[in-house]
Amino acid sequence: MKIHEVRESNVLMTESERMQVEAQGITSSGTLIPIKCLSKRELQVVHKIMGGCSNKLIADQLFISERTVKFHCANIYKKLNITSRTALIAGCFRTLYREVVSH
Structure with missing residues (x-):
């Protein structure tokens, strides 16, 4: 039996992005979701x-x-109160780049 190991970088986002998301949550339809x-x-x-x-x-x-x-996608959508992949991408984009857009 072969054992598969997922070797993915532990860094899914930069430290500053992670801190911003943890402080603000994920923006979905105008609300913040941790x-x-x-x-x-x-x-x-x-x-x-x-x-x-x-x-x-x-x-x-x-x-x-x-x-x-x-x-997993269905669980993510439910937790974030969204209904599509597009809404997920838009919510992540709004969260990570909120300050860039506001300046």
Whole structure:
């Protein structure tokens, strides 16, 4: 039996981005949702989505089934009170770049 190990960088975002997100949460439809509400695996899925990966590619890279990816996506959407991949990307973008836009 082969054991697959996911070797992904521990850094999903820069330290300053992480501090900003932890302080402000994720912006979704005008409300702030704490990043801590997502599990480590859900954060990995979000990171892959932000990188433009399809569900199939995410499944291959994380050694999980495509159905499991869909399950994680559904949980992420529910926790963040959003309904689509586009809303997830927009919410992450608003959160990480809020200060850049406001200046």
